[in-house]
Amino acid sequence: MSAAAVQAQAATRLLLSGNEAIARGVWEAGCKVACAYPGTPSTEILENIALYPDLYAEWSVNEKVSMEVAIGASMSGARSFCAMKHVGMNVASDAFMTLTLAGVVGGMVVAVADDVGLSSSQNEQDSRFWGRFAHVPVLEPADSQEAYEMTKQAFDLSERFNTPVILRLTTRICHVKAMVTVGERDAHPISGFKLDAKRWVLTPANAKFALPRQIAREDSLRAEAEMSELNVVDAGSDKRVGFVTSGPAFMHVRECFPDAPVLKLGFTYPLPVEKIKAFRAQVDKLVVAEETEPLIENELKAAGLYDIHGKDILPRLGELSPAALMPAIAKLLGEEPPPPAAYAKIDPFPRPPTMCPACPHMGVYYTLSRLRKRVQISGDIGCYTLGAGHPWNALDTTISMGASMGIALGMDKARSPETKDKAIISVIGDSTFLHMGMQGLLDIVYNRGNVTTLLLDNRSTGMTGGQNHAGTGKDLHGEEAPRVDFAKLCEALGVKPERIKKVDPYKLPVLFKAIKDEIDVPEPSVIITDQPCVLSEFYDGFKPYAVVDQDCNGCSNCLNVGCPAITVSRTGVRQRPGMPDVELKFTTIDTAMCTGCHMCVDSCGPKAIVPLAQLKEAAQ
Amino acid sequence: MSDIITNILVCGIGGQGVMTAAEILSQTAIAKGFDVKKSEVAGMAQRGGVVTSHVRFGSKVWSPVITPGTADIVVGFELAEGSRWADMLRPGGIAMVNTIRLTPPVVSVGLYKYPDDPVAQMRAAGVTVYDFDAGAIARELGNLRLVNTIMLGAIADYLPFPAADLEEQIVGRFRAKKPAMVEVNQRAFAMGREAARASQQNLAATA
Numbered sequence: 001m002s003a004a005a006v007q008a009q010a011a012t013r014l015l016l017s018g019n020e021a022i023a024r025g026v027w028e029a030g031c032k033v034a035c036a037y038p039g040t041p042s043t044e045i046l047e048n049i050a051l052y053p054d055l056y057a058e059w060s061v062n063e064k065v066s067m068e069v070a071i072g073a074s075m076s077g078a079r080s081f082c083a084m085k086h087v088g089m090n091v092a093s094d095a096f097m098t099l100t101l102a103g104v105v106g107g108m109v110v111a112v113a114d115d116v117g118l119s120s121s122q123n124e125q126d127s128r129f130w131g132r133f134a135h136v137p138v139l140e141p142a143d144s145q146e147a148y149e150m151t152k153q154a155f156d157l158s159e160r161f162n163t164p165v166i167l168r169l170t171t172r173i174c175h176v177k178a179m180v181t182v183g184e185r186d187a188h189p190i191s192g193f194k195l196d197a198k199r200w201v202l203t204p205a206n207a208k209f210a211l212p213r214q215i216a217r218e219d220s221l222r223a224e225a226e227m228s229e230l231n232v233v234d235a236g237s238d239k240r241v242g243f244v245t246s247g248p249a250f251m252h253v254r255e256c257f258p259d260a261p262v263l264k265l266g267f268t269y270p271l272p273v274e275k276i277k278a279f280r281a282q283v284d285k286l287v288v289a290e291e292t293e294p295l296i297e298n299e300l301k302a303a304g305l306y307d308i309h310g311k312d313i314l315p316r317l318g319e320l321s322p323a324a325l326m327p328a329i330a331k332l333l334g335e336e337p338p339p340p341a342a343y344a345k346i347d348p349f350p351r352p353p354t355m356c357p358a359c360p361h362m363g364v365y366y367t368l369s370r371l372r373k374r375v376q377i378s379g380d381i382g383c384y385t386l387g388a389g390h391p392w393n394a395l396d397t398t399i400s401m402g403a404s405m406g407i408a409l410g411m412d413k414a415r416s417p418e419t420k421d422k423a424i425i426s427v428i429g430d431s432t433f434l435h436m437g438m439q440g441l442l443d444i445v446y447n448r449g450n451v452t453t454l455l456l457d458n459r460s461t462g463m464t465g466g467q468n469h470a471g472t473g474k475d476l477h478g479e480e481a482p483r484v485d486f487a488k489l490c491e492a493l494g495v496k497p498e499r500i501k502k503v504d505p506y507k508l509p510v511l512f513k514a515i516k517d518e519i520d521v522p523e524p525s526v527i528i529t530d531q532p533c534v535l536s537e538f539y540d541g542f543k544p545y546a547v548v549d550q551d552c553n554g555c556s557n558c559l560n561v562g563c564p565a566i567t568v569s570r571t572g573v574r575q576r577p578g579m580p581d582v583e584l585k586f587t588t589i590d591t592a593m594c595t596g597c598h599m600c601v602d603s604c605g606p607k608a609i610v611p612l613a614q615l616k617e618a619a620q
Numbered sequence: 621m622s623d624i625i626t627n628i629l630v631c632g633i634g635g636q637g638v639m640t641a642a643e644i645l646s647q648t649a650i651a652k653g654f655d656v657k658k659s660e661v662a663g664m665a666q667r668g669g670v671v672t673s674h675v676r677f678g679s680k681v682w683s684p685v686i687t688p689g690t691a692d693i694v695v696g697f698e699l700a701e702g703s704r705w706a707d708m709l710r711p712g713g714i715a716m717v718n719t720i721r722l723t724p725p726v727v728s729v730g731l732y733k734y735p736d737d738p739v740a741q742m743r744a745a746g747v748t749v750y751d752f753d754a755g756a757i758a759r760e761l762g763n764l765r766l767v768n769t770i771m772l773g774a775i776a777d778y779l780p781f782p783a784a785d786l787e788e789q790i791v792g793r794f795r796a797k798k799p800a801m802v803e804v805n806q807r808a809f810a811m812g813r814e815a816a817r818a819s820q821q822n823l824a825a826t827a
Contacts, residue, residue, distance in 0.1 A: 015646055015656060119661055143657075143684075176684040177646065177658040248684070255683035322687040341689030342711040344745045348700040349732035351633070351724045354668030391729045559729050564668050567723045585730070592764065 006051045010184040018173035021144040021180045022083075022111060023048030025151030029107070030188030031055055031081045033073035035066040037435060038464035039085030040120040041174035042113035046083055047467075050476050059468060059476045062401075062435040063088035067095045067110070074108040074164075075200060077191030079155055083111040086127050087400065091436065093130070096164070098202050100134040101210040103162035103217075105191065107155035113169040116248075116291050117318045120463075122381065122398065124317065126293040127168050131269030135218045138166045138269035139230065142250045144178040150230070150266060152183075161221055168268075170291065172248035172319065222270035230266030233279055240333055242283030244276055244296060249289045249320040256322050257329065271296060273303045280305055285332060287313070291320050355386055357565040358541070358597035360458055360531035363505040365392035366561045366599065367512045368425070375423045375519065376411055380404035380437070382429035383462045383533075391560045395427065402436025404428045409440070409449040423519030427454045431461035431469045434484065438493065444524045445494035452518045453526045456505075457486055460533035472538075490526045499525035506531055508602040534595060542596025546615045547588050551608035554584025558600040558609065565593035566600060625678035626654075626780055627686040631705045632697025633722055634671050637768040641695065642673035644772060648789040649677035652781045659684040668724065670701065693775055697767065698722050699751075703738035706747045715747050716774050716816060718754040718767065750774070750823065752815040757808065766808040773812025783813065 002020045016024070022045050026034055034057045036046040050057045060066035063084040073080035084092060089112045096110065112130065115121035131138035139154050141147040147169065154165040198206050225231065236242065242261035243253045250264045263279045265272070280286050288297040288310040297310035313328045314320060327337045355362050365387040368377060372394060379385055379395035380403065388395035397407055408426035415422075428437045433455055444451050461467040468474040473483035487500050499521065503514045511529070518525040532538035547558075547569075554574070558566050569588040573581050589600070591612050601609045628645060632638040639660060646658045654677035661672050674686045688708050694715045696702020702717035709715060717739065727734050735741060742749045752774070758766040769790055776783035787809050794801040 015650055015658070171661075172659065172684060175660050177643075177656075178681075178684070179650070179655060252683045252685075255687075319685075321685050322683055326687075339689075341707050341709075343689075343707045343709060343742075343747050345707045346703045346738070346741050346745065348703055348735050348738060349724075349727060351668075351670045351701075352726065353634070354725055356668070390726050390731060556729070559725070562725055564725055567728050583730075585728075587728075 002048060003051060005048070005182070008182050011181060013179055013181045015177050016144050016148070016180045017044065017175060017177045018141070018144050018147040018169060019044035019175070020048050021148035022151050022167070022169075023052070024180070024182050025148040026081050026109075027052040027055060028183055028185045029152045029155040030079050030186040031155070032078035032106070032188070032190055033057075033070060034081040034083075035060045035069045036083040037061065037063050037066055037088060038461050038467045039063075039088050039113070040464055041115060041171040042083045042085050042088075042111060042169065043464045043467065044174070045111060046476065049081075057476055061470055063092040064095055067092035067099075070108055070110070071095060071099050074104045074106045076106070076193040078106040079188050080106055080108050081111070083113070085121065086112060086114045086125050087121060087123065088112075089127055089130060091401065096130070097134055098207075099164055100136050101207055101214055102199055102202060104158055104164055105194075106188070107158035108164045109151065109154040109158060109167055110164055111151075111167040111169060113171070113174050114292070116170045116172070119171055122400065124292060126295065127166070128268060128295050129293070130166055132295075135214050136163050136166055136269075137161070137221050137225070137267065138168050140168045140247045140266060140268050141173055142247055142264070142266070143173070144176065144180045146266065147173055148180050148182065153230070157224075161217055161224070163217060163221070168247070170248055176248075218270060222272075225267045225270045225272040226274055228267040228272070231272050231275055232264050232266075233275075234262045234264065235282070236261035239283050241285045241287055241329060242279060243287050243289050244279065244300075245289040246296075247291065249291050252320055252322050252325055253289050256325050265296075268296070271299050273300065276300060277303070277305060280308070285309065287329065287332070289314060289320055289325065292317065352389055353386060354564045355383065355562060356534050357563050357593045358534045358595035358599075359383070360505040360529060360533075360597075361387065361456055362562050363508055363511055363599045364427070364454060364456060364529060365394045366603065367508060367515060368392065368394035369560065370512065371515065371519075375425050376419065378404045378408040378411065378424065378426045380426070380428040380432050381463075382432050384427060384429055384456055387427065391562050400436075401432055402428070402440055405437060405440025405444055405451065405453060408451040408453075409444045409447065412449045412451055423452060424450065425452045425454060425515075425519065427456065429462070430455065430457040430459065430471045430486065431467075433486070434470050438489070441490065441495070441524075441526070442493045449524060450522045451524055452515070453524070454515070455486060455490070455526055455528045457528055457530055458533040458536070459538050460536040462533045462535070466533060466536050486528050490528075495524050495526050499523060500528070501526070502528045502530055504531060505529035506597050506599055508599060542598070544591040544594035544596050544612045545589055545598065545601060545609050546591060546612040548608045548610055548615060549586065549588075551606050552586045553606045553608070554586045555605060556585040556587065557603045557605065558587055559585065561600050561603050563600060565590045623679060624780075625676055625681060627691045627710075628675045628693045628695065628775070629672060629686055629691045629705055629708050630675065630695045630697070631670070631672045631701045633701060634669050636671070636697045637765070638671045638673055638697055641697075641768050641772055642675050644789050644793075645675045645786070646677070648781065648786045649675070651789065652785060654678060655681045657681045657684040670704070672705065693778055695771055695775055697771060699738050700734060702749075703735070703742050706742045706745065706749075709747060712748070714778060715742055715749045716771065716778075717749060717751045718771060719751050720753065720755045748823070750816050750819040752819050754812065754815070757811050757815065761804055761808055761811070763804065766804065769805045769808040770812035770815070773809035774816035776809070776813050777816065
């Protein structure tokens with residue numbers, strides 16, 4: 001987070017990420033209400049906005065609520081803002097698709113960040129579709145400076161055309177730092193809510209009147225896009241191939257083809273088709289360089305521009321980095337492809353993300369891996385999705401935020417002869433449960449499902465960097481806030497009090513028994529684990545453990561806990577007459593990493609894992 | 621200022637300080653009047669996964685990512701990670717690698733093997749590698765967090781600005797907040813620089 005950006009006077013130049021730049025733009029635009037639910041790569045926008053004075057900012061419980069809070073503020077005449085990742089927009093879209101009919105009073109900007117290349121998401125959807133779907137303008141910055149400027153321009157556009165505006169970002173905007181020159185804050189006082197039932201109460205009769213206005217607005221926006229200075233032609237000198245491009249793809253195009261004509265689109269919906277047609281006439285070949293879906297390309301073809309290139313030569317998936325662009329364009333021009341890199345690729349081993357040493361989720365997955373044959377495990381979205389990986393292999397599905405319980409219920413209602421005796425478990429974290437999980441649990445209770453829910457309450461939105469939520473007792477600013485009581489909440493949703501258990505996930509035998517007991521009961525139950533995320537302020541580390549080498553029998557049970565602090569010190573083979581050889585792995589604990597959660601202690605048969613202090617004492 | 625762009629890829633594992641090192645390099649380049657872009661890919665989890673940061677600077681930088689085969693320096697905070705990204709180097713570029721071996725759980729449980737000698741692998745591929753144990757230097761100085769400063773010291777003689785500018789960027793951060801850490805960081809920087817030179821001389825002697 002950049003405190004420097006908050007304090008910077010107008011005309012200062014700073015190295016800012018796209019997210020930091022947008023936060024500054026939101027504040028300068030005189031925005032009064034800003035909200036979000038965390039989601040990579042958009043999370044830091046709100047974290048940075050929270051540092052600025054004179055505007056209200058919150059973590060909302062989910063993206064739909066954040067959208068609604070922003071709508072309420074806009075209706076009240078305040079400039080408002082919400083940010084989300086691409087899949088968050090799916091959640092928020094119900095409110096958004098009707099807001100677009102009603103329009104805005106205070107300018108309203110919705111920043112949607114696509115995870116092109118899937119660094120941290122379950123899909124790679126293209127949020128530019130929302131512009132076409134909701135009939136609203138889409139702006140696409142190409143770096144931090146543009147992200148900052150377009151944020152401010154989006155508020156103006158929103159008010160001028162009585163529409164919310166989508167600011168479409170990608171990971172390469174959000175998480176790239178580049179130079180930004182900042183400006184001053186505009187005032188934009190709040191005008192106050194004015195009663196207007198015909199406008200704000202979207203009954204069918206009122207909505208019918210709004211529909212033609214929405215279509216007319218889209219026509220005026222199209223004219224605006226044709227004139228917009230955000231869509232710029234760089235005539236170039238090498239007319240063999242010209243590019244129509246937007247977002248980070250523009251930067252890659254400029255890097256690779258400095259002399260090529262480029263029409264850089266910043267205002268990408270409605271598409272300035274006439275401007276593109278005029279540009280087409282100036283170049284021999286035209287390539288549409290757009291990441292993921294061929295939206296611009298298809299729209300141009302529909303408008304009669306058939307002789308263009310796009311996804312026929314460029315990759316459909318992932319980023320259009322120089323490595324993707326250069327060979328494709330060389331081929332199009334009949335040139336030699338660029339030479340391969342000088343050195344051969346070395347691929348040592350995969351290094352997937354791990355859970356942290358002492359992560360309370362590890363105890364849960366270690367336990368589930370011991371019950372593997374008896375259970376089907378419906379998972380959810382968070383750090384605990386890593387339970388699907390090694391060494392646990394104890395998570396069978398992940399679809400979307402909060403889906404674990406609905407999917408578990410569906411599995412329960414669709415049992416085959418082979419699965420009729422399996423216990424069905426759903427696993428969900430605290431933040432995800434409050435985001436979209438509660439309804440799933442209610443459905444299990446209401447429809448008399450037989451599902452055991454593991455609610456992993458680590459008092460943190462861990463995956464996105466430990467943000468607060470309604471269950472942590474703190475708000476976006478770290479101030480004290482009301483805290484949800486998960487046990488009471490589950491009880492209120494109809495789970496029987498005797499079927500709700502709170503368990504310390506570091507106590508493996510207790511956890512094991514609780515899960516075993518509950519999966520044997522054919523009714524809804526909830527097991528709540530209550531150790532905080534080790535990266536959160538609520539975590540107190542314990543003293544580290546160590547392996548007594550001469551007591552270790554090489555069984556490697558402790559490695560199955562999955563803790564990165566435990567590694568193999570030496571290997572061996574156990575040979576017994578008439579028995580197959582057993583590979584032995586003797587282990588050691590990195591005391592600098594160990595935080596003393598003692599889960600591995602419970603996994604060790606020969607009791608070779610002892611407090612480090614005890615080992616040191618014995619040595620003296 | 622010429623059109624030449626300097627490309628530095630910093631890599632390691634989440635939690636090692638890769639992002640901080642890249643930030644310090646970027647701020648130094650800004651102080652020298654360069655345009656800078658810095659790109660991060662942190663993967664899914666906060667800790668334990670592969671982390672890279674691309675730092676690019678010059679008179680005008682367009683793309684935020686380094687094209688494979690064009691990096692001037694790959695700074696590896698961990699041995700296998702250094703080898704993983706060595707193919708990003710341009711011909712004649714250098715890999716500056718901390719020889720610490722951090723074993724992930726997938727290796728511990730036996731699904732994969734940690735290569736015996738990643739430095740030899742890189743050299744067999746033709747890469748110029750300077751390697752040393754930054755962890756040992758940090759332990760000698762009494763603080764494992766100094767690895768960051770040591771690695772920056774190690775590349776200080778291979779950058780298009782004086783080593784003193786990079787050192788000042790690091791030390792300046794501590795002077796304001798933790799003055800007690802200034803001297804030990806200066807020593808760490810100098811020792812990293814010396815270790816890199818020693819490795820370069822070793823390599824030249826055996827070549």
